[in-house]
Amino acid sequence: MSTAVTPKGERRRQALVEAAADLLLEGGFDAVRHRSVATRADLPLASTTYYFESLDDLIAKAVECNGNRDLAVMRSRVEDVTHRPRGPESTVDLLLDLLIGPSLISVDCRDRLISRYERFTACARHPELRDVQVRLGVQLHDLLSEALRRSERDVRQEQMRRLVAVVDGAMLTSLGEHDADLRTLARTMLLDVVDIVAPSVDKPDHIRP
Amino acid sequence: MSTAVTPKGERRRQALVEAAADLLLEGGFDAVRHRSVATRADLPLASTTYYFESLDDLIAKAVECNGNRDLAVMRSRVEDVTHRPRGPESTVDLLLDLLIGPSLISVDCRDRLISRYERFTACARHPELRDVQVRLGVQLHDLLSEALRRSERDVRQEQMRRLVAVVDGAMLTSLGEHDADLRTLARTMLLDVVDIVAPSVDKPDHIRP
Amino acid sequence: MSTAVTPKGERRRQALVEAAADLLLEGGFDAVRHRSVATRADLPLASTTYYFESLDDLIAKAVECNGNRDLAVMRSRVEDVTHRPRGPESTVDLLLDLLIGPSLISVDCRDRLISRYERFTACARHPELRDVQVRLGVQLHDLLSEALRRSERDVRQEQMRRLVAVVDGAMLTSLGEHDADLRTLARTMLLDVVDIVAPSVDKPDHIRP
Amino acid sequence: MSTAVTPKGERRRQALVEAAADLLLEGGFDAVRHRSVATRADLPLASTTYYFESLDDLIAKAVECNGNRDLAVMRSRVEDVTHRPRGPESTVDLLLDLLIGPSLISVDCRDRLISRYERFTACARHPELRDVQVRLGVQLHDLLSEALRRSERDVRQEQMRRLVAVVDGAMLTSLGEHDADLRTLARTMLLDVVDIVAPSVDKPDHIRP
DNA sequence: GATGAATGAGACTTCATTCAT
DNA sequence: GATGAATGAAGTCTCATTCAT
Numbered sequence: 018m019s020t021a022v023t024p025k026g027e028r029r030r031q032a033l034v035e036a037a038a039d040l041l042l043e044g045g046f047d048a049v050r051h052r053s054v055a056t057r058a059d060l061p062l063a064s065t066t067y068y069f070e071s072l073d074d075l076i077a078k079a080v081e082c083n084g085n086r087d088l089a090v091m092r093s094r095v096e097d098v099t100h101r102p103r104g105p106e107s108t109v110d111l112l113l114d115l116l117i118g119p120s121l122i123s124v125d126c127r128d129r130l131i132s133r134y135e136r137f138t139a140c141a142r143h144p145e146l147r148d149v150q151v152r153l154g155v156q157l158h159d160l161l162s163e164a165l166r167r168s169e170r171d172v173r174q175e176q177m178r179r180l181v182a183v184v185d186g187a188m189l190t191s192l193g194e195h196d197a198d199l200r201t202l203a204r205t206m207l208l209d210v211v212d213i214v215a216p217s218v219d220k221p222d223h224i225r226p
Numbered sequence: 227m228s229t230a231v232t233p234k235g236e237r238r239r240q241a242l243v244e245a246a247a248d249l250l251l252e253g254g255f256d257a258v259r260h261r262s263v264a265t266r267a268d269l270p271l272a273s274t275t276y277y278f279e280s281l282d283d284l285i286a287k288a289v290e291c292n293g294n295r296d297l298a299v300m301r302s303r304v305e306d307v308t309h310r311p312r313g314p315e316s317t318v319d320l321l322l323d324l325l326i327g328p329s330l331i332s333v334d335c336r337d338r339l340i341s342r343y344e345r346f347t348a349c350a351r352h353p354e355l356r357d358v359q360v361r362l363g364v365q366l367h368d369l370l371s372e373a374l375r376r377s378e379r380d381v382r383q384e385q386m387r388r389l390v391a392v393v394d395g396a397m398l399t400s401l402g403e404h405d406a407d408l409r410t411l412a413r414t415m416l417l418d419v420v421d422i423v424a425p426s427v428d429k430p431d432h433i434r435p
Numbered sequence: 436m437s438t439a440v441t442p443k444g445e446r447r448r449q450a451l452v453e454a455a456a457d458l459l460l461e462g463g464f465d466a467v468r469h470r471s472v473a474t475r476a477d478l479p480l481a482s483t484t485y486y487f488e489s490l491d492d493l494i495a496k497a498v499e500c501n502g503n504r505d506l507a508v509m510r511s512r513v514e515d516v517t518h519r520p521r522g523p524e525s526t527v528d529l530l531l532d533l534l535i536g537p538s539l540i541s542v543d544c545r546d547r548l549i550s551r552y553e554r555f556t557a558c559a560r561h562p563e564l565r566d567v568q569v570r571l572g573v574q575l576h577d578l579l580s581e582a583l584r585r586s587e588r589d590v591r592q593e594q595m596r597r598l599v600a601v602v603d604g605a606m607l608t609s610l611g612e613h614d615a616d617l618r619t620l621a622r623t624m625l626l627d628v629v630d631i632v633a634p635s636v637d638k639p640d641h642i643r644p
Numbered sequence: 645m646s647t648a649v650t651p652k653g654e655r656r657r658q659a660l661v662e663a664a665a666d667l668l669l670e671g672g673f674d675a676v677r678h679r680s681v682a683t684r685a686d687l688p689l690a691s692t693t694y695y696f697e698s699l700d701d702l703i704a705k706a707v708e709c710n711g712n713r714d715l716a717v718m719r720s721r722v723e724d725v726t727h728r729p730r731g732p733e734s735t736v737d738l739l740l741d742l743l744i745g746p747s748l749i750s751v752d753c754r755d756r757l758i759s760r761y762e763r764f765t766a767c768a769r770h771p772e773l774r775d776v777q778v779r780l781g782v783q784l785h786d787l788l789s790e791a792l793r794r795s796e797r798d799v800r801q802e803q804m805r806r807l808v809a810v811v812d813g814a815m816l817t818s819l820g821e822h823d824a825d826l827r828t829l830a831r832t833m834l835l836d837v838v839d840i841v842a843p844s845v846d847k848p849d850h851i852r853p
Numbered sequence: 854g855a856t857g858a859a860t861g862a863g864a865c866t867t868c869a870t871t872c873a874t
Numbered sequence: 875g876a877t878g879a880a881t882g883a884a885g886t887c888t889c890a891t892t893c894a895t
Contacts, residue, residue: 025858026857026858026859029859044351045351050884050885050886051885051887052884052885061859061860061861062860063859063861063862063887063888064859064860066887067858067859067860071886071887072885072886072887131347131350134346134347134350135347135350136402137343137347137398137401137402138343138344138347138398138401140401140402141340141343141344141401142253142254142340144404146402147403147404150403151402151403151404154399154402154403175418176418179392179415179418179419181399182391182395182396182399182415183388183391183395183419185394185395185398185399186390186391186392186394186395186396187395189343189346189347189391189394189395189398190346190390190391190394192346192347192349192350193345193349193350193355193356193359193360193363194359194360194363195353195356195360206388206391209384209385209388210388210392210419235875235876259869260868260869261868261869270877270878271877271878272870272876272877272879273876273877275869275870275871276875276876276877280869280870281869281870443879444878444879444880447879447880463769468863468865469864469866470863470864470865479880479881479882480881480882481866481867481868481880481881481882481883482880482881483865484865484867485879485881489865490864490865490866549765549768549769552764552765552816553765553768554820555765555816555817555819555820556758556761556765556816556819558819559758559761559762559819560671560672560758565820568820568821569822572817572820572821593836594836596833597833597836597837599813599817600813600814600817600833601806601809601810601813602813603812603813603816603817604808604811604814604816607764607765607809607812607813607816608764608781608809610764610767610768611763611764611767611768611773611774611777611778611781612777612778612781613771613778624805624806624809627803627806628806628810628837653854653855677888677890678889678890678891679888679890688855688856689856689857690856690857690858690891691855691856692890693890693891693892694854694856698890698891699889699890699891
C-alpha cells in the first residue's frame with residue numbers, strides 16, 4: 018500500500034482500455050468489440066458502455082494507449098543510447114533500434130509495428146483520432162531528438178523527419194510483401210539514403226562549406 | 227458471335243468488383259458489404275455470394291481493381307511526361323505528379339490516396355492480399371522507370387524506391403494530421419532529400435559547382 | 436385450392452402484422468417489440484426486420500391493421516341495421532352499436548376500444564401515423580353514412596361528426612374512471628345531446644320550419 | 645425554523661416530479677426515464693429511485709403534476725371571465741378559452757394539450773393513474789362551474805359535461821389530422837352543437853323567436 | 854440519508870451465408 | 875445458372891434497478 022491507490026473504477030476503466038489496446042494490436046480495429054473487450058478484461062459486457070460513451074470512444078482511448086506503449090518501448094531503448102560509435106551506419110542502426118527494435122522475431126513486435134501504421138491510416142477516415150495522433154507525433158520527435166542528442170549526433174529536425182519518413186515508407190511497403198524482413202528492408206533503404214546524406218548526419222559542419 | 231464476347235456472367239462479376247472497389251475507395255473496408263455492393267451494382271444480393279466464394283474474396287478482387295485503377299491513372303499521366311525541364315525540383319514534381327496527381331482538390335483524389343495506404347496496411351493482416359500487392363508494386367516500378375526514362379532522367383531503381391518510400395512515408399504521416407496539404411508536405415520532404423541526393427539524381431555537377 | 440393463393444412470404448408478413456396488432460391491442464404500443472411479435476407469430480426474430488424496414492414501420496402496419504379490424508367489426512354490424520324503429524333513442528343506440536358494440540363484457544372488446552383512442556393520441560407524437568388515421572377516418576364516416584341511410588334516417592354529415600365527437604369524448608373521459616361502464620356512460624351523454632338535437636336527427640323536416 | 649420549511653428532501657422530490665412532468669409534456673411517456681429525469685433536474689441518477697418506489701411511481705406523480713398545472717393555467721384564465729357578453733357564441737369561446745387557451749401558436753401549448761389526452765388513454769392501461777385522473781376531473785368541473793357562474797351563465801352540470809365531451813372528442817380527432825387547427829375545429833363543432841342546444845345554454849328565448 | 858458504481862436483461866438492427874426453387 | 879427468401883449470430887446501446895459505502 019505504499020503506492021498511490023488508484024480508485025477501483027479507474028483501474029477497471031484502464032483494464033478495459035488495455036484489453037481493447039491488446040485486441041487492437043493483435044487483430045486490428047475489427048477485433049475491438051464491446052464483447053471481445055469485456056471478455057478479455059474479464060468484466061461484464063455493460064461495463065464497456067458504462068465507462069465509455071461509445072465504442073468509438075473506447076477505441077480512441079485504445080489507440081492512445083498503444084501509442085503511449087509504443088513510446089514507452091522506445092523511451093526504454095533510449096536509455097542504452099549513449100556512447101555509441103559514430104558513422105552513418107551506426108546512426109541508421111540507432112534510428113532503427115528506436116523505431117523498430119533490435120529484431121522482429123517476436124510476433125508481438127510485428128503486431129506493434131502493424132498497429133502503428135494502421136493507426137495512421139485509421140486517422141484518414143476517423144478524424145476524431147487525429148488529435149491523439151498529433152500528440153503522439155510530437156512526443157516521438159522529442160524522443161528522437163533526445164536520443165540523437167544523447168549520442169552526440171547533431172541531426173536537424175528536418176533531417177530527422179525525413180529519415181523517419183523513409184523508415185515509415187519502407188515499413189509500409191514491406192507490409193505488403195511476403196515474409197519481409199522489415200528491419201533489414203528498412204535498413205537497406207535507409208542506408209541508401211544516408212549514404213549520401215551521411216555528411217550532414219554525422220558531420221554537419223562539412224556539408225555546406 | 228465470333229468476336230470475344232464477355233459472357234453475361236463475367237460482365238456481372240466485373241460490375242460487382244467495380245461496385246465493391248468504389249465503396250472501398252469511398253468508405254474503406256468497412257463499407258464493403260454484400261448488401262452495399264449489390265445495391266451499388268444494381269444486382270441481386272445473392273449474386274455477391276454466387277460469383278464470389280466469400281466477402282473476403284470479393285474484397286480481394288476489389289483491392290486489385292483499385293490497384294489497377296491507380297496504375298491506370300498514373301499511366302495516363304506518364305503520357306505527358308516527355309520534354310520536361312531538368313533539375314531536381316522538376317524530378318520531384320514529376321514523381322509527385324505521377325504518385326499523387328497534380329493537386330488534391332477533389333475528394334475523389336484524396337480517397338484514392340487514402341485507399342492506397344489502407345491497401346498496404348490491410349496486407350499486414352490479410353496475407354491473401356499480398357500477391358495482388360506485390361504484382362501491383364512491380365507494375366508501379368516499371369511504370370516509374372518508364373516515366374523517368376521518357377523524361378531522360380537517369381535515376382537508378384534503388385534511388386527510385388527510396389524516393390517512393392519518402393513520398394509514402396510523408397503521405398502516411400500527413401494522414402494523421404489535421405488539414406494536411408498532402409502534396410505540399412510530400413514535396414517539401416522530398417525536395418529536402420533530393421536536395422542532397424540530387425547529385426546522383428540529376429546531373430550532380432549542376433547542383434554543386 | 437380454389438381461392439387465390441397468397442404467396443408464403445406475404446402470408447408471413449401478414450402473420451407478423453397481425454401478431455403486432457394483437458399485441459398493440461392487448462398491451463398498447465409498449466408491448467410491440469421485435470421479440471414479442473416474432474414469438475407471438477412463431478417466427479424467427481430476424482423475420483421482423485426482414486419483412487419491415489424498422490419497428491416503426493411494423494407498428495404503423497399494425498395500427499392500420501387494427502383500424503381495419505375495427506372497421507370490419509363495424510361493417511358486420513351494419514348488416515343488421517335495416518328496419519330499426521325510429522326515435523332519438525334508437526338512433527343513439529344504433530350509433531353506439533356501431534361505434535362501441537352491443538356491450539363491453541369481453542376484455543377483448545374493451546381492448547379494442549382503448550386501442551382506438553391510443554391510436555389517436557399516438558398520431559400526435561408520430562406524424563407518420565396520420566396518413567393511416569386519416570384514411571381510416573374517411574372509411575368510418577362512409578360506413579356511418581351508409582348505416583344511417585340503411586336505417587332510413589336522414590342525418591347530415593356534420594351532425595354525424597358531432598355525435599361521433601360526443602361518443603369519443605365520453606369514451607375518453609370514461610377511460611380515466613374506475614369501473615366505468617363505457618357504453619352506458621356514452622349513451623347517457625349522447626341521449627342528453629340528442630334529446631335536444633333530436634328533431635334534426637330523426638325528423639329533419641321539423642327542425643327548421 | 646418555526647415557519648413551514650420544506651425539508652431539502654421534499655424540495656428535491658418535487659424537483660424530480662417537475663422534471664419528469666416537463667419531459668412527459670415534451671416527449672410523452674417514452675421520454676420519462678430515470679436518466680432523463682435526473683439530468684433535467686440536475687440531480688443524481690440514484691435520487692430518482694431513492695425518492696420514488698419505481699419509475700411508474702414517479703410517472704404517476706408527474707402525471708398528477710401536469711394535471712395540476714393544467715388546472716392552474718385554466719384557473720388563471722378564469723380570472724378574466726367576468727362581464728363577458730352573452731350569447732351562445734360567447735359561451736363557446738369562453739369554454740374554449742378555458743379548455744384550450746386563446747390560441748395554439750406556441751408549441752408549448754400544443755404539447756400541454758397532447759399530454760392531456762395522453763393522460764386519458766394512459767389511464768386505460770395503468771389503473772394506478774385513475775385516482776389522480778378522477779380527482780383532476782372533479783376539480784376541472786368545479787372550475788368550469790365557477791367560471792360559468794362568474795359569467796352569469798346558467799348552464800347545468802350535465803350540459804357542461806356534454807360540451808366538454810364535444811371539445812375532447814373534437815381535439816382527439818384533430819390529433820390524427822395533418823396541420824389541424826385544433827381550436828377552430830373544436831369551435832366549429834361546438835358551435836354546431838350549441839346552436840341547437842343553445843336554448844338551454846343561454847336564454848333560449850333569444851335564439852328562437 | 855444519499856449516491857456513485859455497477860450490471861443483467863433486453864432493446865433495435867446488420868449481416869454473411871445458406872438453401873429451395 | 876441465378877436468385878428471392880430466410881435466419882442465426884452478433885453487433886451497439888439503453889435502462890431499471892440494486893447495492894456498498
